[in-house]
Amino acid sequence: MELNFDLMVKSFPLLLAGAGITVEITAMSVFMGLIIGCLVGIARLCTIKPLRYLANVYVDFIRGTPLLVQIFLVYFALPGIIGSRVDPFLAAISACSINSGAYIAEIFRAGIQSIDKGQMEAGRSLGMSWAQTMRYIIMPQAFKRIIPPLGNEFIAMLKDSSLVSVIGFEELTRRGQLIIARTYASFEIWMAVAIVYLVMTFAVARFTGYLERRFETK
Amino acid sequence: MSNEMIKITDLKKSFGDLNVLNGVNLTIKEKEVVVIIGPSGSGKSTLLRCINYLEEPTGGSIVIDGIPLSGEANINEIRKEVGMVFQRFNLFPHMNVMENLMLAPMKVRGVSKQEAEETATKYLTKVGLFDKARSYPDQLSGGQQQRVAIARALCMKPKALLFDEPTSALDPEMVNEVLDVMKELANEGMTMAVVTHEMGFAREVGDRVVFVDSGVIQEEGTPEELFGNPKTERCKSFLSKIL
Numbered sequence: 001m002e003l004n005f006d007l008m009v010k011s012f013p014l015l016l017a018g019a020g021i022t023v024e025i026t027a028m029s030v031f032m033g034l035i036i037g038c039l040v041g042i043a044r045l046c047t048i049k050p051l052r053y054l055a056n057v058y059v060d061f062i063r064g065t066p067l068l069v070q071i072f073l074v075y076f077a078l079p080g081i082i083g084s085r086v087d088p089f090l091a092a093i094s095a096c097s098i099n100s101g102a103y104i105a106e107i108f109r110a111g112i113q114s115i116d117k118g119q120m121e122a123g124r125s126l127g128m129s130w131a132q133t134m135r136y137i138i139m140p141q142a143f144k145r146i147i148p149p150l151g152n153e154f155i156a157m158l159k160d161s162s163l164v165s166v167i168g169f170e171e172l173t174r175r176g177q178l179i180i181a182r183t184y185a186s187f188e189i190w191m192a193v194a195i196v197y198l199v200m201t202f203a204v205a206r207f208t209g210y211l212e213r214r215f216e217t218k
Numbered sequence: 219m220s221n222e223m224i225k226i227t228d229l230k231k232s233f234g235d236l237n238v239l240n241g242v243n244l245t246i247k248e249k250e251v252v253v254i255i256g257p258s259g260s261g262k263s264t265l266l267r268c269i270n271y272l273e274e275p276t277g278g279s280i281v282i283d284g285i286p287l288s289g290e291a292n293i294n295e296i297r298k299e300v301g302m303v304f305q306r307f308n309l310f311p312h313m314n315v316m317e318n319l320m321l322a323p324m325k326v327r328g329v330s331k332q333e334a335e336e337t338a339t340k341y342l343t344k345v346g347l348f349d350k351a352r353s354y355p356d357q358l359s360g361g362q363q364q365r366v367a368i369a370r371a372l373c374m375k376p377k378a379l380l381f382d383e384p385t386s387a388l389d390p391e392m393v394n395e396v397l398d399v400m401k402e403l404a405n406e407g408m409t410m411a412v413v414t415h416e417m418g419f420a421r422e423v424g425d426r427v428v429f430v431d432s433g434v435i436q437e438e439g440t441p442e443e444l445f446g447n448p449k450t451e452r453c454k455s456f457l458s459k460i461l
Contacts, residue, residue, distance in 0.1 A: 116308070118304060118306055121302075122302075123322075125272065126301070127294050127295075128322055128326055129294055132326075136325065144312070
């Protein structure tokens with residue numbers, strides 16, 4: 001078998017454009033996931049039972065079903081209910097955000113629970129409300145601790161976002177498929193795609209490591 | 219009756235089947251220093267934590283400076299007036315000493331940053347740690363951390379202070395620096411409830427000593443009465459073990 005390096009090199013610009021979209025989906029999903037996860041994570045620890053129950057159901061459902069099925073649900077099943085087509089980009093972002101939110105909620109919950117109980121007691125004993133103590137005392141400390149698992153989540157989402165290719169959304173993996181459909185150069189293109197993913201995840205891992213070290217000094 | 223700072227009536231607390239407090243009656247007057255002693259597991263810490271509602275009482279009533287404690291409804295109001303010092307200091311590790319002291323006055327009392335800084339400086343100087351204003355808690359010794367914790371409680375200008383075994387987590391050579399600060403506060407007329415194993419402190423500073431065992435007050439009196447001539451067998455046997 002002869003490798004066509006020329007084709008690999010030529011396809012890189014197209015793949016990089018796809019990688020840009022992959023990064024975009026991932027960044028938006030993890031950002032939305034952070035907001036969802038922060039709220040749901042706190043809800044899982046709060047004393048209001050219905051709220052806690054809802055949060056548990058959400059996390060259990062998302063963690064217990066494949067992301068691929070969740071994407072299908074949003075893109076194919078949801079239009080049947082709301083009566084109109086869902087834009088692939090919106091579907092991709094929604095499915096990934098909702099998915100990421102559940103995992104990040106667990107990260108937040110663990111991070112908050114890892115903070116010594118005495119911190120909450122000290123805050124409350126000074127007359128601060130639960131919400132104030134959470135905001136000024138618990139969350140700033142928890143956030144430092146959850147940087148490494150958040151980095152992992154970002155890397156996982158970067159790779160899992162390849163699943164949105166199934167609804168025809170042209171991110172990195174879908175670009176690869178399309179190029180192969182024209183050139184039949186399966187090995188070269190999939191290798192190129194793999195390399196682009198690897199470079200991205202490696203960069204994220206390094207960046208998380210840097211953040212970890214920066215926050216450790218204090 | 220305004221000089222009754224803390225009035226506890228028939229206070230009960232149980233954790234599931236475990237009854238920790240079985241009807242405690244205790245009144246602490248303004249400017250009084252009450253030292254609570256007793257064997258471990260006797261409920262003395264729980265008693266203190268109930269006063270600040272860190273534990274929810276199962277029964278009985280607590281009145282702070284004339285205001286009945288009624289659960290979450292007014293707990294933040296009460297806590298503003300009653301400071302707490304913990305065994306394990308519980309300073310906020312992500313903030314420097316000054317920020318530790320300024321946070322609650324600004325967020326709870328709503329005082330200006332400048333005023334909070336002035337108050338913090340005053341109390342930090344009082345506990346002898348003005349030079350540590352910009353340090354972080356993990357750069358301080360245990361004794362220094364506890365003195366900062368006392369200053370932090372004072373910054374809220376509380377009417378009373380609760381101390382939950384404030385020297386039990388300290389290395390022996392640091393115990394006195396903390397006790398000295400507490401003595402000074404007592405001399406200035408701060409109302410204090412102190413759970414401690416420091417009998418020297420109890421003798422010297424306490425206006426009244428309360429012996430708690432099995433979740434009730436077994437005996438109380440002046441330090442001379444209680445240490446010199448304990449009446450109950452339990453108190454006698456407790457004192458014989460520790461003195």
